[in-house]
Amino acid sequence: MNILKKYWLAVLIGILFAAASFMIYKKLSKKELPPNLIAGVGRIDGDLIALSSKYPGKIIKLYVSEGDPVRKNQITALLESREYEAQLQGIISQIKAKEKELDAKKVELEILKGTLPEDVKKAQNSITAGTALLKELDKNIDSLKKIVEQDEKDFKRLKALYEKKLVPKKRFEEIQLKLEVDKNKLSSLIEKRKQIVSEINTAKSTLKQAETVLKKIEAFEKGISALESGIKALKAKKRQIEAVIDQMKIKSPADGYVVDKIRNEGEVVGAGMPVITVVDPASFYLKIYVDTINNGKIKIGDKAVIFLDAFPDRPIPAKVVRIAKKAEFTPKEVAVREDRIQRVYAVHLKPDKPQPVFKIGLPAIGVISIDGKGLPKSLKEIPEL
Numbered sequence: 581m582n583i584l585k586k587y588w589l590a591v592l593i594g595i596l597f598a599a600a601s602f603m604i605y606k607k608l609s610k611k612e613l614p615p616n617l618i619a620g621v622g623r624i625d626g627d628l629i630a631l632s633s634k635y636p637g638k639i640i641k642l643y644v645s646e647g648d649p650v651r652k653n654q655i656t657a658l659l660e661s662r663e664y665e666a667q668l669q670g671i672i673s674q675i676k677a678k679e680k681e682l683d684a685k686k687v688e689l690e691i692l693k694g695t696l697p698e699d700v701k702k703a704q705n706s707i708t709a710g711t712a713l714l715k716e717l718d719k720n721i722d723s724l725k726k727i728v729e730q731d732e733k734d735f736k737r738l739k740a741l742y743e744k745k746l747v748p749k750k751r752f753e754e755i756q757l758k759l760e761v762d763k764n765k766l767s768s769l770i771e772k773r774k775q776i777v778s779e780i781n782t783a784k785s786t787l788k789q790a791e792t793v794l795k796k797i798e799a800f801e802k803g804i805s806a807l808e809s810g811i812k813a814l815k816a817k818k819r820q821i822e823a824v825i826d827q828m829k830i831k832s833p834a835d836g837y838v839v840d841k842i843r844n845e846g847e848v849v850g851a852g853m854p855v856i857t858v859v860d861p862a863s864f865y866l867k868i869y870v871d872t873i874n875n876g877k878i879k880i881g882d883k884a885v886i887f888l889d890a891f892p893d894r895p896i897p898a899k900v901v902r903i904a905k906k907a908e909f910t911p912k913e914v915a916v917r918e919d920r921i922q923r924v925y926a927v928h929l930k931p932d933k934p935q936p937v938f939k940i941g942l943p944a945i946g947v948i949s950i951d952g953k954g955l956p957k958s959l960k961e962i963p964e965l
Contacts, residue, residue, distance in 0.1 A: 614954055616950050616954055617949055617956075617962070618947070620868030620869055620945070620948075621943065622868035622944065622945075624865070624866055624938045625864070626861070626863045626864040626938075628839060629832075629834065629836075629860065630854035631832065632849075632853055632854045633830055633849060633851065633855065634851060635659075636848070637659035637661065637828055638846070638848045639660075639845050639847050639855065642656070642657050644856065645838065646839070646841050650832040650836055650838060650858055651832065652833065654832050655831055656830050656831065656855075657829075657830040658829055664825050664828070668822065671817055672818065674814055675811060675818065681807060682804065682807045682811065688800060689800040692793065693797060700793075703782075707784065710783070711780065713776055714776050717769060717773050721766065721770065724762065728762045728763055731755070732759060830855055832858055836858045836861055839857045840856070841855075842854050842856060861935070864934070865901065865928045865929060866886050866898070866928070867929075868929065868946045869924035871924055871925075875924075879900070879950075880901065881899055882899060882948050882949065883948075884897075884898045884929045885898060885946070885956065886931060888943075889944070890937075892959040892960070895956065897933075898929040898946070899930060900927060900948060901928050902926075904925045904927070907925055908924065908925075909924075945962075
């Protein structure tokens with residue numbers, strides 16, 4: 581006991597020396613990544629969407645600021661559209677005036693049709709029906725004429741044979757009777773045709789007397805058709821102007837948040853000039869740089885994890901979605917394991933699920949497993965990069 585009291589200081593110094601030696605050894609002994617893992621540092625990036633107007637105008641209202649969340653089809657900015665709105669009101673007024681004019685003309689047409697004599701309407705129907713019947717009758721007459729011609733040839737032939745007593749009398753009389761019957765039928769059809777032609781001519785004469793009224797009706801019908809076409813054209817122009825006015829409302833094409841507000845209220849922008857930049861969180865990825873040696877081991881679809889500095893013990897599952905085909909010089913903000921590495925390949929790691937904590941430019945570490953195994957669950961498991 582007395583010995584311990586005498587040498588306690590030396591014992592304490594020895595213990596402290598041993599602890600310090602262990603800590604120095606642990607600090608100096610470099611961790612090595614397993615051969616199936618490849619790590620890299622980089623920053624969170626995403627697909628930026630520049631919201632712009634299809635038409636030039638003055639910004640009269642901005643509804644969002646940098647960092648604000650936006651929903652798909654949400655109006656983010658409004659451009660002045662007084663000129664187009666004035667054009668729209670003018671078109672609407674023209675359409676209303678044309679529609680009233682169309683209604684008035686339709687009423688006039690009905691009145692005019694009501695003044696048309698009833699016999700004229702009957703004459704129109706008679707002409708239509710008679711023309712159709714005449715066409716059918718002409719077909720029957722032509723067909724019967726051919727039959728009569730054949731009957732006459734048969735009659736002459738059989739008559740000569742009968743006179744030479746080469747055919748019986750009954751056969752000769754049959755063809756003679758057939759010829760007479762067919763001729764009577766033909767005569768009857770010809771008479772009927774004359775009667776129909778006469779009726780058509782009478783109807784035409786009646787219509788001719790009402791020619792002035794009919795021409796007025798035809799003119800009104802053409803005028804109504806022209807008005808209807810004009811209204812259709814005006815409505816098409818109205819839809820076009822409404823589409824332009826709608827384009828003056830700058831909407832977000834996706835859910836996300838505002839990255840940058842490029843223009844301010846009161847500024848005049850040209851067609852296609854960006855006003856606001858938004859990003860869709862679903863498009864976020866970590867862009868790391870891998871040296872030329874390890875790049876050849878990586879393939880699209882390889883499993884990976886992403887670590888943010890704020891959450892070193894929370895691995896975010898991800899996978900390789902893109903590997904650059906062209907090498908580039910190491911970016912200044914990216915550290916590499918060895919100073920001698922000058923050229924690297926960009927590799928994109930996309931999280932399996934959208935991460936609300938991701939932000940553009942946020943530094944992060946990515947670890948890729950080339951065999952899908954052994955991914956770390958904490959940054960403590962891998963050497964410092």
